[in-house]
Amino acid sequence: MPNISQRGVNMPASPIRKLVPLANKAKAQGIKVYHLNIGQPDLPTPEVAMDAMRHVDRKVLEYSPSEGIRSFREKLVLYYEKFNIHVNIDDIIITTGGSEAVFFSFMACLDPGDEIIVPEPAYANYMAFAISCGAVIKTIPSTIDEGFALPSVEKFEELITSRTKAILICNPNNPTGYLYTQKEMDQIRDIVKKYDLFLFSDEVYREFCYTGAPYISAFHLKGIENNVVLVDSVSKRYSECGIRIGALITKNQMVKENVMKWCQARLSPPLIGQIIAEASLDTPEDYMLEVYNEYVERRKFLIDGLNRIPGCYSPIPMGAFYTVAKLPVDDADKFCAWCLSEFSFEGQTVMMAPASGFYTTPGLGKNEVRIAYVLKKEDLAKALIVLQKALEAYPGKTI
Amino acid sequence: MPNISQRGVNMPASPIRKLVPLANKAKAQGIKVYHLNIGQPDLPTPEVAMDAMRHVDRKVLEYSPSEGIRSFREKLVLYYEKFNIHVNIDDIIITTGGSEAVFFSFMACLDPGDEIIVPEPAYANYMAFAISCGAVIKTIPSTIDEGFALPSVEKFEELITSRTKAILICNPNNPTGYLYTQKEMDQIRDIVKKYDLFLFSDEVYREFCYTGAPYISAFHLKGIENNVVLVDSVSKRYSECGIRIGALITKNQMVKENVMKWCQARLSPPLIGQIIAEASLDTPEDYMLEVYNEYVERRKFLIDGLNRIPGCYSPIPMGAFYTVAKLPVDDADKFCAWCLSEFSFEGQTVMMAPASGFYTTPGLGKNEVRIAYVLKKEDLAKALIVLQKALEAYPGKTI
Secondary structure, three states: OOOOOHHHHHOOOOOOOOOHHHHHHHHHOOOEEEEOOOOOOOOOOOHHHHHHHHOOOOOOOOOOOOOOOHHHHHHHHHHHHOOOOOOOHHHEEEEOHHHHHHHHHHHHHOOOOOEEEEEEOOOOHHHHHHHHOOOEEEEEEOOHHHOOOOOOHHHHHHHOOOOEEEEEEEOOOOOOOOOOOHHHHHHHHHHHHHHOOEEEEEOOOOOOEOOOOOOOOHHHOOOOOOOEEEEEEOOOOOOOHHHOOEEEEEOOHHHHHHHHHHHHHOOOOOHHHHHHHHHHOOOOHHHHHHHHHHHHHHHHHHHHHHHHOOOOEOOOOOEOOEEEEEOOEOOHHHHHHHHHHOOOEOOEEEEOEEHHHHOOOOOOOOOEEEEEOOOOHHHHHHHHHHHHHHHHHOOOEOO | OOOOOHHHHHOOOOOOOOOHHHHHHHHHOOOEEEEOOOOOOOOOOOHHHHHHHHOOOOOOOOOOOOOOOHHHHHHHHHHHHOOOOOOOHHHEEEEOHHHHHHHHHHHHHOOOOOEEEEEEOOOHHHHHHHHHOOOEEEEEEOOHHHOOOOOOHHHHHHHOOOOEEEEEEEOOOOOOOOOOOHHHHHHHHHHHHHHOOEEEEEOOOOOOEOOOOOOOOHHHOOOOOOOEEEEEEOOOOOOOHHHOOEEEEEOOHHHHHHHHHHHHHOOOOOHHHHHHHHHHOOOOHHHHHHHHHHHHHHHHHHHHHHHHOOOOEOOOOOEOOEEEEEOOEOOHHHHHHHHHHOOOEOOEEEEOEEHHHHOOOOOOOOOEEEEEOOOOHHHHHHHHHHHHHHHHHOOOEOO
């Protein structure tokens, strides 16, 4: 039997999904599992999107263009205008989820051995895509005690080598909920410019900024227009993660042409997903506002609740719908597995994503978890009680 | 401005899609373009599939499991049984089109520098996926004069090195329409076994075998059950290329676990596509028969027509819905571009895929094109007339 690839051995399991088999076992035993592990909102997909799907007027569900349906890309141009992001239709390439946009960015811009600097904790799948294409992620730790603010410019410069090709940020941030300030974004721009790097900017949570502080897109930064590759997705903002529609946006002609080779290799992004996503752009403002207000409330409720549990600490996330919280446990990986396999309270338990999977520096995040506040308040309330009971019962507790 | 990757420079443009800009220009000038270049059937998607989409009874279009929806995989087990392919639900991983199944197979099984032996001409995107993961495709030419039969075992063995990790076949074959015989499949099995290789077997055209000769799946071969990775797709058999649903099927536990890491990294395959594909498995037999008969007729019509054009030759494809035909031209790349940019007959022209893109051996396929017979007979008839007129007018004609 031939061996699998070393690359495959090196691939990390998703910290968000690796505990799924344990969760399935718990469910099979009749235990109710609160999913705090995954950014799967429980909010309804907009009616206008569902209607578009139900009224598809085609005889053949055929390939779409490799770069995506034109009318959808035209409407996206207008959507981005609202955020002061000025792009042309040719700058927008539709991808199979934001995931594929990250992957194609890496493939088109990075060769094996090329290095990307990423503030950590970071969305775990960046690592998986980097391994897929042989690129090396160099991380700069941000810390929970500083609310996961951007590390200093010096820290970036310490990591720059002749192989450094890109900086990757996620703003608002998954997993921390941090929102980069104008000053921080200017610092990133300066480094990108000084060393002529790509700036991969994952901005899928732009609609979820809660503090009144402005959302600064990488495309707002002057003088690096050709360095920016923006990653986007409709998944979160319209609660339609399953349709797998994202976008890669760049003004860099060479990158565009190159990314198109991968787009053509995989033929086309999902047709029905694009139809749904295009219709979603017409979602009424009151839906968006309702969703926004819901997350504002959930955020307050969750963070207050977490900080009331003895030994727990979470900074207040400014955006997205995650937080990274510190728990009074020896090892959050063990604790999260234990919650699913050996614990329940009144027939319920919680599933969280151990934060270690969002760091590459060994040992970091060992007592941290990522929690998504994508459940309704009454479920969050129950989950918080279960979490507190679990922390009281856990053999590896540290208080 | 930072440079794109060398990998990107090395990526070939799709021979199927690279002429799209020229085709778009021709269309903008009001010219009717017959698409013989792409395997996009014009047949309607089954009603049962469209109905499933129109009646999706969900509030939230959420992520599906990374390995695909369970009920869909259960039904696929029964589908494969009909072809004497005995697999369990856990052997089936749903992918975003057959493309992703090829890509994940390569990623999970091959490291940079590992070699795959592929009979050529071969589906061009194998090359793109190989470049993506740093693997090296070594091709063995099959020739139009021998009807694209499998090259001899000796030819395979000549190419085997310490880095050879896999053989890749497509059966029935895209682009040639060749269907491997039992004897040929046994030869492949013997090599796979002798050198302990992976056998990647792309069998997406299994429903399209026209000669009465049996379709032999890689899973029918005894003694290499753990070596086989089967690539499948619902795109062609239900004329639903746009939904992007395929499958990777293997009994090799290590490969499965490894592929799942990539599945988790990209989160999930398209939800609506899976719902449509699952429903498609209930397509009535009479639809399948009608489609089959349609292709039988189109095949005969196209091949007869091609072989009547002076200087043209096409063997009779035994399966799939393509043929590789020899044309009396100096360079099929130039000819195909010329048809779109400088030629029209009564306001019409043809788009074909130059076969050079399906070979890696330089110079091979120079006067060959791949033609898909996915258009209805009356369109094929017009396309054949246009092709004949183009060949008469083309400055680089060789007769």
